[in-house]
Amino acid sequence: xxxxxTSPPAEAELPRLKLDVAPLLVLPILAVLALPxxxxxxxxxxxxxxGLAMGMMIFIMASGLTLVFGLMDVLNFGHGAFVSVGAFTxxxxxxxxxxxxxxxxxxxxxxxxxxxxxxxxxVTGVLGWAFERVIVMPxxxxxxxxxxxxxxxxxxxxQMIHVVWGPDQIPLPLPASFRGAILVGDxxxxxxxxxxxxxxxxxxAAMFLVLNRTKIGxxxxxxxxxxxxxxxxxxxxxxxxxxxxVAGSALAGLGGVLWGLYKETLTAAMGADIxxxxxxxxxxxxxxxxxxxxxxxxxxxxxxxxxxxxxPKIALVxxxxxxVAILLWRPQGLYPVARR
Amino acid sequence: xxLHKLLSGDFPRxxxxxxxxxxxxxxxxxxxxxxxxxxxxxxxxxxxxxxxLVASFDLLLGYTGIVSxxxxxxxGIGAYGVGLSLHSVGPTWGAVFMGxxxxxxxxxxxxxxxxxxxxxxxxxxxAMITLAVASAFAVLASQLSDFTGGEDGRSFGxxxxxxxxxxxxxxxxxxxxxNGKLLTYYLVFFSALALFxxxxxxxxxxxxxxxxxxxxxxxxxxxxxxxxxxxxxLANCLSAVMATLAGALMxxxxxxxxxxxxxxxxxxxxxxxxVVIGGMGxxxxxxxxxxxxxxxxxxxxxxxxxxxxxxxxxxxLANLLHPDRWLLWLGVLFVLSVYxxxxxxxGKLRGLKRK
Numbered sequence: 218x219x220x221x222x223t224s225p226p227a228e229a230e231l232p233r234l235k236l237d238v239a240p241l242l243v244l245p246i247l248a249v250l251a252l253p254x255x256x257x258x259x260x261x262x263x264x265x266x267x268g269l270a271m272g273m274m275i276f277i278m279a280s281g282l283t284l285v286f287g288l289m290d291v292l293n294f295g296h297g298a299f300v301s302v303g304a305f306t307x308x309x310x311x312x313x314x315x316x317x318x319x320x321x322x323x324x325x326x327x328x329x330x331x332x333x334x335x336x337x338x339x340v341t342g343v344l345g346w347a348f349e350r351v352i353v354m355p356x357x358x359x360x361x362x363x364x365x366x367x368x369x370x371x372x373x374x375x376q377m378i379h380v381v382w383g384p385d386q387i388p389l390p391l392p393a394s395f396r397g398a399i400l401v402g403d404x405x406x407x408x409x410x411x412x413x414x415x416x417x418x419x420x421x422a423a424m425f426l427v428l429n430r431t432k433i434g435x436x437x438x439x440x441x442x443x444x445x446x447x448x449x450x451x452x453x454x455x456x457x458x459x460x461x462x463v464a465g466s467a468l469a470g471l472g473g474v475l476w477g478l479y480k481e482t483l484t485a486a487m488g489a490d491i492x493x494x495x496x497x498x499x500x501x502x503x504x505x506x507x508x509x510x511x512x513x514x515x516x517x518x519x520x521x522x523x524x525x526x527x528x529p530k531i532a533l534v535x536x537x538x539x540x541v542a543i544l545l546w547r548p549q550g551l552y553p554v555a556r557r
Numbered sequence: 558x559x560l561h562k563l564l565s566g567d568f569p570r571x572x573x574x575x576x577x578x579x580x581x582x583x584x585x586x587x588x589x590x591x592x593x594x595x596x597x598x599x600x601x602x603x604x605x606x607x608x609x610l611v612a613s614f615d616l617l618l619g620y621t622g623i624v625s626x627x628x629x630x631x632x633g634i635g636a637y638g639v640g641l642s643l644h645s646v647g648p649t650w651g652a653v654f655m656g657x658x659x660x661x662x663x664x665x666x667x668x669x670x671x672x673x674x675x676x677x678x679x680x681x682x683x684a685m686i687t688l689a690v691a692s693a694f695a696v697l698a699s700q701l702s703d704f705t706g707g708e709d710g711r712s713f714g715x716x717x718x719x720x721x722x723x724x725x726x727x728x729x730x731x732x733x734x735x736n737g738k739l740l741t742y743y744l745v746f747f748s749a750l751a752l753f754x755x756x757x758x759x760x761x762x763x764x765x766x767x768x769x770x771x772x773x774x775x776x777x778x779x780x781x782x783x784x785x786x787x788x789x790x791l792a793n794c795l796s797a798v799m800a801t802l803a804g805a806l807m808x809x810x811x812x813x814x815x816x817x818x819x820x821x822x823x824x825x826x827x828x829x830x831x832v833v834i835g836g837m838g839x840x841x842x843x844x845x846x847x848x849x850x851x852x853x854x855x856x857x858x859x860x861x862x863x864x865x866x867x868x869x870x871x872x873x874l875a876n877l878l879h880p881d882r883w884l885l886w887l888g889v890l891f892v893l894s895v896y897x898x899x900x901x902x903x904g905k906l907r908g909l910k911r912k
């Protein structure tokens with residue numbers, strides 16, 4: 218791909234796209250509305266932080282999927298497999314380095330965790346590449362077969378986890394220095410949730426910068442809007458797509474590690490379970506839109522946490538209700554992508 | 558011709574396939590007399606129910622080209638409807654019909670709402686929405702434990718005629734007691750047969766042809782003047798009703814309803830595997846596929862166990878052949894069959910003839 222095209226000097230400021238603020242406002246409005254319902258301020262803070270943490274993790278897992286769909290019209294139903302594989306790969310580092318994990322030094326904890334995340338992302342990235350080559354490539358443009366084949370790929374991947382790591386659940390304790398909660402006023406906030414929020418924001422910021430400030434990002438965005446046009450201008454959108462697929466898989470792996478540590482037990486089906494939420498998130502956000510995906514993830518997680526506290530019985534249906542409400546408001550999702 | 562009418566003019570069109578279908582039919586029809594033991598009869602009844610369940614799914618996937626992940630939800634509604642009604646009202650036929658009516662209405666309403674809501678857009682959208690709704694429903698069923706029995710499910714009594722202790726005639730016929738179990742089996746068998754033939758009638762009707770036209774090219778079907786949304790939604794409702802009936806039969810047979818036997822995602826995966834491996838777009842594929850799959854599920858594992866024990870010395874290989882890993886091999890077969898023989902077993906058998 219040639220990245221060195223000369224761009225004309227920017228003479229006049231191009232007309233900017235108007236930022237659509239309505240979806241952005243939904244989040245704070247929701248949080249403020251929930252406050253009187255929850256009743257006590259400390260509980261509300263705890264719930265909100267928990268929701269934000271969960272939302273960030275879901276965003277990390279969902280972002281790759283929505284980009285892949287936007288760019289190439291491929292919806293990978295096997296995306297959940299990367300989440301599971303990522304989490305299980307992390308155990309390869311975390312369990313032998315148990316000493317480092319339990320040591321009372323944040324630095325040693327972070328090193329072990331960093332290594333685990335690096336390995337998990339590497340493995341899921343490579344796996345994503347293989348998945349794209351073997352499973353997805355032969356069925357471009359055929360939605361029905363894509364759904365079936367990626368589903369089949371997930372079954373195989375899930376079973377392979379059983380083959381390699383055995384059929385049992387694997388406990389994955391948190392590193393020593395991330396355990397417990399800190400008290401802010403009366404509100405207890407689990408440390409790990411703060412870390413999840415931080416990592417999520419980092420990923421979002423990195424993604425935002427890459428997409429909006431680099432040439433590759435420009436091409437990806439253009440590809441989402443109109444792939445044929447980008448190809449006609451001489452860029453190989455196929456390669457771009459493989460890159461995005463690999464990056465998306467690696468992010469799913471990262472999300473898997475975070476989610477696994479959050480749950481503290483790993484099962485091979487964890488990826489498939491979380492996929493339901495991920496799908497709801499990308500539908501709410503608008504298929505193909507990263508910003509929508511971010512807001513959708515936070516929205517879903519916050520609603521799940523608030524209703525989980527207020528009315529546990531309907532908490533699990535709350536996602537569906539939220540999705541229905543959003544789709545009635547904006548049938549194409551919060552931020553519809555132009556082509557669809 | 559009688560047979561022509563029964564099969565709606567849709568013949569197997571392959572000697573091998575016809576032979577396989579006849580074998581399945583004969584084995585199922587005579588199961589209580591051919592095989593002894595509760596397990597064999599249980600396998601036969603499961604095959605009957607799955608033939609209907611898978612055939613109704615094929616109406617969506619193979620004939621209309623819609624991927625739904627909510628099929629087990631409708632199956633579960635049927636099973637829970639009959640089960641909970643028998644549990645709370647008591648073992649009467651009235652309760653069976655009340656449960657059946659209520660669950661049919663619920664299924665129909667849900668299918669209609671989901672269909673109208675999401676069938677206007679792409680196949681992929683529908684697949685995601687149904688996945689979300691079905692998983693929410695499964696969680697709901699296990700959460701409302703006061704009503705549904707939660708994870709444990711509900712056991713219940715069935716009307717007197719269907720109880721194992723009931724004897725229709727005292728004498729034994731061909732060495733088999735004519736008891737309630739046998740009657741239940743034949744209730745399941747004949748209902749399944751009737752539903753299967755009805756589905757065969759549907760897919761070979763003008764309505765079925767329109768569905769296939771939508772599968773091949775929905776834009777053209779629309780241009781020809783068919784309201785594709787209406788047809789898709791109708792197919793969705795019909796398939797949901799069939800799945801509900803299959804669920805009701807399963808509940809009557811098992812005298813138990815629980816999330817694991819009706820709502821779990823594994824069953825959804827099983828259905829998907831059977832349809833694709835058996836052959837999409839032919840109901841006979843569902844019949845042959847279901848029979849093979851259930852047999853494999855029940856008896857192949859024993860074979861794999863032996864292989865696994867024989868290879869116990871080789872660490873990873875022994876794991877690969879572990880009986881619990883049979884889904885791995887089916888998954889591989891599934892992926893390969895989507896690529897290389899999308900028409901499944903039935904397509905292969907029919908292809909043999911033409912060469």
